Amino acid sequence: MTLPARFFCAPMAELTTPALRETIKSFGGEVVLCSEMLSAAAIVARSKHNEPLILKRDFEEPFVYQIVGTDAAVMADAARMLQERGCWSVDINMGCSAPDIAKTGAGARLLSDPGRAREIVRACRAAVSVKLSVKMRAGYDSSDPVRLVEFARMLESEGVDHLTLHPRHGRLGFRRKADWKLVALLKESLGIPVIGNGDITSPEGAVARLGETGCDAVMIGREAVKSPWIFMLCAELLDGLAREHVIPVRDIFIDVLGRLRDSLPPHLHKSRGHRFAFYYSKNAYFSHELFTRIRREAGIDGMIARVTDYYDAHPDEATIVICPARVREDGDAL
Ligand SMILES: Cc1cc2nc3c(=O)[nH]c(=O)nc-3n(C[C@H](O)[C@H](O)[C@H](O)COP(=O)(O)O)c2cc1C
Known part of the structure; x- marks a missing residue:
């Protein structure tokens, strides 16, 4: 499987709104866009409050809906409902370590509960024919490379199409630097595409991480909010263009x-x-x-x-x- 782009916009609660996505897309460049993290339970309950968060326009392809939750059947139903709305991929959140998510056992907490993570992936895999992916941290309370590879191989064996790694453990939040050596390790250890994510602040950095780690794509979060034109610059850099831009x-x-x-x-x-x-x-x-x-x-x-x-x-x-x-x-x- 090859990915449709080498650059992905990270899912970010309250940030990856249709408004920001439209601006990112308006600059061109190859980029896969993503929704905010969506509560699987709210989707299945057809909560009216959720509707604006699920909004996606035709020009936003390729598009990823990200879901969060702990109940395999609910996650699978939500994935199916989002597939019906049209998307390239459904992504399962195993990276969020915010206390209100972690206390429910969802997000990064699933990294320390491989049995439940497996059930969720298995149910979602059976529910959708679009791509299924997982966005994960390197662990919940530590970044043990052996456990990381074991966990990622389990996801691969359950039919996940590609993985994104934000190489910090959950308890770190955004402290210390993202450890891109772990992205290279996952790439070496898996047969499916691996997307690396964390601390990219320039197109030069994004292109350098692709080269250094051999990962299939780079995902950019906070910098894409500050500089929605970064994906255009990344694409130009990869193509050997170094054009000057005046950004309004x-x-x-x-x-x-x-x-x-x-x-x-x-x-x-x-x-x-x-x-x-x-x-x-x-x-x-x-x-x-x-x-x-x-x-x-x-x-x-x-x-x-x-x-x-x-x-x-x-x-x-x-x-x-x-x-x-x-x-x-x-x-x-x-
Ligand atoms: C405000 C904010 C909200 C976020 N929300 C989500 C989310 O909903 N789902 C998710 O998987 N990651 C979420 N993240 C993590 C980002 O997707 C990304 O992994 C992280 O910011 C590291 O990438 P960066 O250094 O390029 O920002 C969020 C990050 C921020 C700053």
Whole structure:
């Protein structure tokens, strides 16, 4: 099996909204998009609140729906229902270590419960014919390479089509560096494609990790929120192009906020607007000041007004110029 792209956008709760995905896609470049993590139980209950989170437009292909939960039958039903909506893959979350998820036994907690993880994968595999994948950390409370490979081989034997590894254990959160040696180890140990993820902050880094680890694709999370154009730069770099781009950062800020307002119900505006602004404000020189002002606003129009004020005061920051370095064939930046 080959993957449809060498770059994936990471699933991120409250961030990988239709609004952000549309902006990412508008820059072009090869990228697989993903939903926010979706509660399997809420999907199966046909919760009305879930509808805006499941929204996916035709131009978003190839698309991954990610589900989270612990009950194999419920996970399988949710996977089937999402397949019916149309997607390239359904992904099972075995990476989230947020306390409210971990305490239910879901997400990264499944890494220390291989029996349940196996049941979930088996049920989902029987339920869908689209690709089935797992996004995992290196362990729940430690990154033991032997247990990691054993667990990943179990997933492969149950029919998972590809795996994403964020090589930190669950208790680390985002502390310490992602250990990409573990991505290389999984790639050597498995027959299915392996996607590496963690701490990519530049197109040069993404291309270098592909070369160093031999992984099939690289997934980018937080940096894709700050720089939704990163997938375009990655594709150009791989093709040996090192073009300069003038990025209208101010207009993109306002566009994404406007799309959030237009595509999501009002009760989601504050959380999604703030979460996006937290990362995207980092493009501004006085990012803390900008984000602090946005955070005082509960509505999107107020947030847009604060962005407008900032760039009216700092017009030279409204665009940024980017020119990626060239990368040698072995993956190192020149
Ligand atoms: C705000 C936020 C929300 C996240 N939500 C999810 C999620 O819903 N599902 C998931 O598998 N990982 C989630 N993650 C983890 C990312 O998918 C990714 O594995 C992690 O951020 C490391 O990649 P990065 O260093 O490129 O950001 C989330 C991360 C962040 C920062």
